[in-house]
Amino acid sequence: MKCARHWLDCPSSLTHGNMIQRVIFTREDPKNPHNEGAIMRVIDSFARAYLEPGVSSVPHVNEGIQETFFVIDGSGTLVADGHERSIRDGDGIYVPPGVEHTFVNNGDTPLEFLIVVELIPDGAEVESKTANIKNYRESNLGMGHWKHIVHDVFSGSPYELIHDKKNRMVQRHAILVVLMDPMQTSDSHGHITDKDEIWYMLKGEGVHVVGDEMVIHKPGMAIQVAPCDPGHSLINHTEEPLMAFYIAAAVYRVEDDGSYTRVLETLPEVCDS
């Protein structure tokens, strides 16, 4: 399945100086259509990364880019614009453009992250001037697709691009932690060409049906399920609960009056095998 990649199958590189990352998916590259993993429409990069114990990242500032981190495992400290804050597993960390940030692994185990990198859309203003941290455990439970139990991390509606007043980020996605009990099947639904939707399995495993293919979705594997029509469905066929990280992002255009229009793109299908 072209849309499925395990992080250990991806080449490693450095980010933020001392973070070792494996970039799983990147934005599609029409000039290089065979670039493996280049299948996203909206999100520029989706990676897994870690800092070894006792290691700090190099202070880093992005311009025109927002970064969202999700702490998979370990604990440490985020230094953002000179302010120190503890971070732990389950934390979502939003870093807007222009904010210097450093991660410190002062624990005894690797500090592991998922990293989502997005270019700020032309004309969009970034209201937040500071980093924002929110643990998924702090949010109320919700339901999705009948059998998904979801914790919001940073989300408004996945169908709106707004300056999310709650999280003060350029909001063009839902970021969730999804739990699914044993022997449960979510409903099947389709996705068209104007969004990215990535599922990264954190714990447990399931059968992920995407279009007319299916794969055993194991921990460490990411699957981009959009565009796929007919749709996709995640099935927990095991006797253990599963836990997944989810991000959905849609394509928007910023109008002259500052409003946003969701753009239906007619790009070629990239999700065929």
Ligand SMILES: [Fe+2]
């Ligand atoms: Fe979906």
